[in-house]
Structures are given as C-alpha cells and as structure tokens.
Amino acid sequence: MPKVSAEHLTNRRRQILDAAAGCFARNGFHRTSMQDIVKESGLSAGLIYRYFTGKEDMILAIVAEWHTTRSAGLGTADDPLAAYLGLLRAIADPAAAQQRNLGMQAWAETVREPRIRALARQGVDDQIEAFGAVAPEPLIRVLVAVYQGLLLQASWDDSLDVEAFVAAVGELVRRRV
Amino acid sequence: MPKVSAEHLTNRRRQILDAAAGCFARNGFHRTSMQDIVKESGLSAGLIYRYFTGKEDMILAIVAEWHTTRSAGLGTADDPLAAYLGLLRAIADPAAAQQRNLGMQAWAETVREPRIRALARQGVDDQIEAFGAVAPEPLIRVLVAVYQGLLLQASWDDSLDVEAFVAAVGELVRRRV
Amino acid sequence: MPKVSAEHLTNRRRQILDAAAGCFARNGFHRTSMQDIVKESGLSAGLIYRYFTGKEDMILAIVAEWHTTRSAGLGTADDPLAAYLGLLRAIADPAAAQQRNLGMQAWAETVREPRIRALARQGVDDQIEAFGAVAPEPLIRVLVAVYQGLLLQASWDDSLDVEAFVAAVGELVRRRV
Amino acid sequence: MPKVSAEHLTNRRRQILDAAAGCFARNGFHRTSMQDIVKESGLSAGLIYRYFTGKEDMILAIVAEWHTTRSAGLGTADDPLAAYLGLLRAIADPAAAQQRNLGMQAWAETVREPRIRALARQGVDDQIEAFGAVAPEPLIRVLVAVYQGLLLQASWDDSLDVEAFVAAVGELVRRRV
DNA sequence: GATGAATGAGGATTCATTCAT
DNA sequence: GATGAATGAATCCTCATTCAT
Numbered sequence: 001m002p003k004v005s006a007e008h009l010t011n012r013r014r015q016i017l018d019a020a021a022g023c024f025a026r027n028g029f030h031r032t033s034m035q036d037i038v039k040e041s042g043l044s045a046g047l048i049y050r051y052f053t054g055k056e057d058m059i060l061a062i063v064a065e066w067h068t069t070r071s072a073g074l075g076t077a078d079d080p081l082a083a084y085l086g087l088l089r090a091i092a093d094p095a096a097a098q099q100r101n102l103g104m105q106a107w108a109e110t111v112r113e114p115r116i117r118a119l120a121r122q123g124v125d126d127q128i129e130a131f132g133a134v135a136p137e138p139l140i141r142v143l144v145a146v147y148q149g150l151l152l153q154a155s156w157d158d159s160l161d162v163e164a165f166v167a168a169v170g171e172l173v174r175r176r177v
Numbered sequence: 178m179p180k181v182s183a184e185h186l187t188n189r190r191r192q193i194l195d196a197a198a199g200c201f202a203r204n205g206f207h208r209t210s211m212q213d214i215v216k217e218s219g220l221s222a223g224l225i226y227r228y229f230t231g232k233e234d235m236i237l238a239i240v241a242e243w244h245t246t247r248s249a250g251l252g253t254a255d256d257p258l259a260a261y262l263g264l265l266r267a268i269a270d271p272a273a274a275q276q277r278n279l280g281m282q283a284w285a286e287t288v289r290e291p292r293i294r295a296l297a298r299q300g301v302d303d304q305i306e307a308f309g310a311v312a313p314e315p316l317i318r319v320l321v322a323v324y325q326g327l328l329l330q331a332s333w334d335d336s337l338d339v340e341a342f343v344a345a346v347g348e349l350v351r352r353r354v
Numbered sequence: 355m356p357k358v359s360a361e362h363l364t365n366r367r368r369q370i371l372d373a374a375a376g377c378f379a380r381n382g383f384h385r386t387s388m389q390d391i392v393k394e395s396g397l398s399a400g401l402i403y404r405y406f407t408g409k410e411d412m413i414l415a416i417v418a419e420w421h422t423t424r425s426a427g428l429g430t431a432d433d434p435l436a437a438y439l440g441l442l443r444a445i446a447d448p449a450a451a452q453q454r455n456l457g458m459q460a461w462a463e464t465v466r467e468p469r470i471r472a473l474a475r476q477g478v479d480d481q482i483e484a485f486g487a488v489a490p491e492p493l494i495r496v497l498v499a500v501y502q503g504l505l506l507q508a509s510w511d512d513s514l515d516v517e518a519f520v521a522a523v524g525e526l527v528r529r530r531v
Numbered sequence: 532m533p534k535v536s537a538e539h540l541t542n543r544r545r546q547i548l549d550a551a552a553g554c555f556a557r558n559g560f561h562r563t564s565m566q567d568i569v570k571e572s573g574l575s576a577g578l579i580y581r582y583f584t585g586k587e588d589m590i591l592a593i594v595a596e597w598h599t600t601r602s603a604g605l606g607t608a609d610d611p612l613a614a615y616l617g618l619l620r621a622i623a624d625p626a627a628a629q630q631r632n633l634g635m636q637a638w639a640e641t642v643r644e645p646r647i648r649a650l651a652r653q654g655v656d657d658q659i660e661a662f663g664a665v666a667p668e669p670l671i672r673v674l675v676a677v678y679q680g681l682l683l684q685a686s687w688d689d690s691l692d693v694e695a696f697v698a699a700v701g702e703l704v705r706r707r708v
Numbered sequence: 709g710a711t712g713a714a715t716g717a718g719g720a721t722t723c724a725t726t727c728a729t
Numbered sequence: 730g731a732t733g734a735a736t737g738a739a740t741c742c743t744c745a746t747t748c749a750t
Contacts, residue, residue, distance in 0.1 A: 465559055495699070496703065
C-alpha cells in the first residue's frame, strides 16, 4: 500500500537521475560526490538511497539509459543513410554536450565494470542488428566508429566543422553503395 | 652537480610511469590509489612525490605520453593509406589492450581537465597536419574517428573481426581516392 | 473516551515488543534497526513511535519485562531447592535461547545505562528477598550467580550436559543444608 | 625494511587497544565511535587502520585478549581452591571494573558473532581442562558460572559483600571435597 | 488513528599527501 | 637521497526520528 503514486516515484527517480546526469557530465563519475547529487537534486541523502542501492547503482542506471536512448528508433527510417547522417549531426550538436560527456564517462567505465562493458558492447550489436538488412556488419561497425569518434572530436573542438565532416562521410558511403 | 645521474632520474621516472600506466589501465585513474602505484613500482611513496607533484600530475604525464606515442612517426610513410590501415590493425591488436584502456581513461578526463582536453584536441590536430598533404581535413577527421571508434569496439569485443573492419575501411577509402 | 479499546492498545504494544524481542535476541540491540522491528511487527514506523518514545525506550521496556518474567512466582515453592534446580533446567533449555540472548544483551547495557543497571541489580535483590527465609544472602547470591553463568554457558555450548550441571549444583547445596 | 622498530609497532598496538578498551568499557562496543578511540588514543584515524582492518577487528582483538588474560596462569597453583577464590576476589575488586565491563560486552557479542562465541566457549573449556585433574567437568562448570555471575553482580552493586560471597562459595566447596 | 516518505546528522573507512628519520 | 609512518579531510552510506497526508 504505497503512500505515494507510482507517478510520484517515477518523477522522483527522474529527478535524481537528472541531477546525477548533470553532475556526472560536468565532473565525471568519480569527481562527483553523492553530496553533489544531493544538492543538485534538492532531495536528501537518505531518500536517494531508497531509489538506488548506491552510487554504483546510479552510475549503472545512467549508463544503461544512455545506451537505451542511443538505440531508440533505430532502423525504422526510410532512408537509412540520411538517418545516420542525422545522428551524426545530432551528437555533434552543441546542445548534446551533456550526452557526449556522459558517453565518454561510460566508455571509461567499461574498463573496470563488466556490466557497463556489456552495455557498451550491446549498444554496438544493436546497431549491427538494426542495420543488418541494409549493410554488412563490418561496414556498420565502421559507421558506428565514425559516430563514436565524432562524439569525441565534437566534444574537444567547439569549432569543428560538423557539416564538412558529415559531407565527407556521406561522400565515402554514397560511392560505395 | 646533481648527486645522481640524469639517466638515473629518467629511469626512475620511467619506472613510476610504467607502474602507473599498468594500474591506470587495469582500474582506471580513480580506482587506482597512489598506494597501488607505490606497490607496483616497488618504490616508496615519498620518492614518487619527488618526481610528480601529485596524482593529477602523474595522470597528466601519462596522458601526454599516450598522445605523444600516437603522433610519433606520423606522415612519414610512402603509402599513407597502408600506413593508416596498419595503425588500425595495431590499435585493435590484443597486445594493445593497455593502450586502449589508457586511451579511454584519457578521453573521460577531457571532460573535467582543460589540459587533458587540450592534449586530446592537439592529438587530432597533429593528424590533420601530418596528413594535410594527402587529404582534406574533414576526411582525416573521419579517419581519425574510425580509429577512435575501433579502439572502443576492439576493447569491448574480443571476437571483433579486425580484418573485415580494416577491409571495409579500405574499400570505402580506396574508391574515393 | 479513547477511540480504541485499552485491550487494543495492549495488544499493539505486545505485538511491537514481541517483534523487538525477536530482533534483539537475534542480532543484539545495536545491530537491530527500527526498520527491522517495523518489518517484523508488520506495523508502520510512525505507529511504533506512538507506543514508545524511541528505541531506547523500547530497549528499556524489553529489559524491564525480562527481569519481571524472571522474578515472577519466586519464593512460592514448597521445595525451594527443587524449584531452583528447575529454574536452572529452564534457562538451559534449547527453547529458552531467545531469553538467554535477551539476558546477555540486557547485561551488556547495564554498563552504560543506569536504569538498566538498576533493573539488573533489583533482579538480584528480588531473589535475595524471595529466598531470604530459607537461605542467607551470600548463598542466594552464589545460587543466582550459578544461574547467570549457566545462562551464558548454555548459550555458547549446545552440547552442554545440563543434567550433570544441575546434579553438581544439587550435590553442593544439599550437603550444606 | 620497516622504518620503525618492532617494539614501536607493539607499543602503538598497545596504545590503540588500551584506548579502545577504555572506550568500550565505558560505553560499550556500539556506543563507541572510531572517532572516540581516535581521540582517546591521541593518534589519527588513518593510523589505526594500519593496525586493525576495522572496528570489528578491534573488537575481536579486545575480546581475544580478554579471554587470554583470563586463562593465563591457570592450573598452576598448589592449592586450586584457594587460587580460585583469589580469582573471585580479583574479578570483584573495584579496580577490575574495566575488566568486568569488557567481559559483559564480550558476552553480548557472542549472540551475533560466531568467532566471539567460539572464544567464549573456549574460555570455559580452558578452565575445564586446566582443572580437570582436581575436579569433574560439571563441578568446574559450576565454579566458572559462579565466577561469571559474581562478575555481573559486582558490576551492578558496589556494596556487594565480596568476602561473604567468597566465604559462601568456600563453604559449599570445602564440604564437598 | 495510521502510514511511510523524507530528513540529515553521524558513522566507518579511505587515500592523497607530508615529513621526521 | 629515500623511506614509510602518520595525518585528517572527505567520502559513501545508515538509521532514528518526524510529519504531511
């Protein structure tokens, strides 16, 4: 007999995850203290532990969500190439800075946490499956690699010419097809 | 007149950096304690602080060296494409696991440490300059991105078919050239 | 005019005390959280605080009850020695494990809580008074000590030969009388 | 190649254990914070963890030492009964308040920590073995129980007449022999 | 009355760094 | 130079208690 609605619980969880995502994106997982998240969320320390078993659990949730977001709506496009180039533009967008930062943090964690590594690998495999009908695995892997590398470069270089990058990719791929 | 030879100093520094690189690659920067490095190096805590001002300084040194290694010998090849494909094979090699892990750690740090971010950006710029004679910047960026993404994917997936990946890249690029 | 019957209040209190006694006996006062008692009792946290002012108050109630139980029916036996030996058998009984555990917890609390210490002392004094007609104080103290020590030893050693213990006590005392 | 002498290490350990014993005897294991021990010892928090893996480890060390002290010199006396009565006097002595308090704490821990329970049981078994030549096990158990009970009663009642207690025990036992 | 979500102070422990020897 | 013992601030987490519903 819960005292609050399921919606309330969902909102609270969202509130915590948003605060955590903000902190993590700004300072990395390990330079972010639970206290930072407490402050950013406006909640209390104790309450956060009713939603997550600990910091590790929160990191895992953030990373899982990151990959889920990335895989959403995959392979449903009429024009796969155009859709892919759209993804490139999206990840390089200035507004996606938080997403990029979280991504880089998540990748670093793959080194020491098997579950995060599994999520990362699954993320790539999802792409391979989604585009399996229109391209062979190695090519998809290359395109995923391009996406990953663009994420990095866009993060480091505000003046990166995204359109030129996308155009170069388009040219490489179109000739092939 | 220094009490110990410059060579001795260099060796000691090397010894510390090697120990640190090993620890960092295994557990990440933040899960590695100075004590871990002390143990792995076989030296004492006090001594390490005579070579580095602190942990941050060591991380910086490790990251700087990582990028230096990557830029070494760039643009001197007769056949740039073949040289590039060789780099792809090298970074995906099982023996390069430590290099891959360090790279991912370094990338994560770009989020919060401007100097590491500058090193990362410089690393890409070095490639652009080195290959500026044979290809336009956007294309080089794409190829660097492919390298970066392959580093990630090879790290996550032991069964990745590197040759198929390299072949796919070769095919894309050769048609263009 | 109370909203609920006095009986209801008593039952609730009993329910809480039983839950607390179970938890305390299993894990000790300090390894038992209020949440543990909440769960075990099937009631809510808020309700428990309407019956007890806090954890300390509950511990006090448990300890008081423990001593009350021990003093009940004292000195009414026709054959005091036989009655005493029966008490020895009872406290060493496997079924009395919870009583033994609570006793040991209560004794430990006498160190820091004067009220619990007073209860413990009163417990001994009650025995002295109850058996004052049939034995001098020092002897009663010795017999109480035997009871206390048996409680400990029975708790630590499942294979303790209770009958042999009781026989040894009986022999010592009978010769004296 | 330790920087300090083995004696220094032993002294430090002693220093910590003494501070801990003082705190534990005053407030019990669980009302004593590591910070309390840090203050009482005059050392730093970090240093204490170089000697003990944690609070649990310290409790275990304190309890082990308590039982060791109790078993020291057992069974070497010419007159076992006189020696035993001496032990009774010693544990009831006002100066032994700390020993009594630690004992009660240790007994309470037997409920939840198998290793402490094993130490307690072993403590009794040691007595049984030490006096096995002069008395049967049940009688020894009874005498140990008397000791344990006296510890409790002396702790609770400053005005306890120890000599009368000891005399009562002496009388019971002497008649038997 | 009854609930359980929410609080936040307090606790155990770690770890980068220093400094006496 | 070299050591490693020592420091103590900072971290993650728990839990007794309260109070809005």
